[in-house]
Every structure is written in structure tokens, then in C-alpha cells.
Amino acid sequence: MGVPALSPKDQRGFRGSADASSAGFDAVDLKLLELVQTEGRITLSELGRRVSMSPAAVGERIRRLEANGTITGYTARVSPERLGYGIQAFVRLSPHGGITLCHFRTQELIHRPEILEVHHVIGEDCWILKIAVRNTGHLEELLEQLSSLGRTTTSIVLSSPVERSILLPPAP
Structure with missing residues (x-):
């Protein structure tokens, strides 16, 4: 039933496959990806609380997702209308x-x-x-x-x- 979770010390690399299991994503990674996409300013402490992990372990997973190119950046969404673009x-x-x-x-x-x-x-x-x-x-x-x-x-x-x-x- 999916790929077992890896400890933070285990290395996993992105192998370019669209298949989640072959790309090395587990249920925690998927939940973290969902959370950072919906709540970009969420803290590591809150992420950890939501996935039942320590902030340090969550930080390591987030860094790994950034390093392997899965998370490519963070940004604020602004309203074009509020900036004068109608x-x-x-x-x-x-x-x-x-x-x-x-x-x-x-x-x-x-x-x-x-x-x-x-x-x-x-x-x-x-x-x-x-x-x-x-x-x-x-x-x-x-x-x-x-x-x-x-x-x-x-x-x-x-x-x-x-x-x-x-x-x-x-x-x-």
C-alpha cells in the first residue's frame, strides 16, 4: 500500500518519473506538498503538527523536496485589480x-x-x-x-x- 516512509537520513533522488512511488514520494511528502501549495506561509512547526513529525524532520523533508526540484519556489499571489490592472x-x-x-x-x-x-x-x-x-x-x-x-x-x-x-x- 504505497512506499514506506524513509527516515530523514535516507537519501532519495528524483528520477524524472511521473509515477509517485517511483519518484520517491511517500504519504508525508504528498501531504507536505499539498500544505505548502495551499498555505505558502505555514511554519515548519505547524507543518510538523499536521503530519505528526518534528519541525526539524519536516524541515529536512522540505529541503529535500526543494533540492530535488519538486518545490521550485515560494511566491505571493497578488490581485491585478488592486494594482490597477483591470x-x-x-x-x-x-x-x-x-x-x-x-x-x-x-x-x-x-x-x-x-x-x-x-x-x-x-x-x-x-x-x-x-x-x-x-x-x-x-x-x-x-x-x-x-x-x-x-x-x-x-x-x-x-x-x-x-x-x-x-x-x-x-x-x-
Whole structure:
């Protein structure tokens, strides 16, 4: 019934598999991953209380999950609206021939503060960008600049009923 828990001194490395058991995750690791994704500011003491381990043992497990690349960072989520960005949108971009993500014009644009995410995808379009802009005038200005790279298709976000889900390894 799953992989037995390893003591904090046992070494386990991520082997690149999507299977939770072969990746070395046990029930405690999975619970810790769930907790840090839902409550990013939770203390080691509280984590330990919730998984019935000492804060030191939990800290070792968290460090191991960071070291093997499972936990890639910690961040605060902010409200774009509270910062003055009233419109969020997804822009699909099909670049002109010869324009890549490494192209200097592309780099200038994707490092603008309005560009929240950039995804290189397979399909009709090559890139999907998530953007936040102040208003329609700001959207028009940004789209004009992005259109210099290629054909754009824009979808304005009305609402986001699921903004971020907890991600755990797939069940075996």
C-alpha cells in the first residue's frame, strides 16, 4: 500500500518519473506538498503538527523536496485589480518566420511587466501569453507591439473560477 516512509537520513533522488512511488514520494511528502501549495506561509512547526513529525524532520523533508526540484519556489499571489490592472487576457501568438523566443524584439516584449506568463505550445499558435493591462487603451497598445512579432488572437478573461489547483503526482 504505497512506499514506506524513509527516515530523514535516507537519501532519495528524483528520477524524472511521473509515477509517485517511483519518484520517491511517500504519504508525508504528498501531504507536505499539498500544505505548502495551499498555505505558502505555514511554519515548519505547524507543518510538523499536521503530519505528526518534528519541525526539524519536516524541515529536512522540505529541503529535500526543494533540492530535488519538486518545490521550485515560494511566491505571493497578488490581485491585478488592486494594482490597477483591470483587464486580464490570454494572447495567442503565431510569430512571423524567423522570430523565436530568443529574438531580441521578443525578449524586449516578454519582459514587460504586463506579461504575466509565456507558454511555448504546439498547435496552430506557437506562444500563449497571459497579460494584465490597465484598460482597453493599454490592451490596444500592447497588442500593437505584440502584432509586430506575428498574428495575435486575444481572449479577455471574464472570471477565473479555478485560478490554481494543488498539483500532486498522478495516482499509480
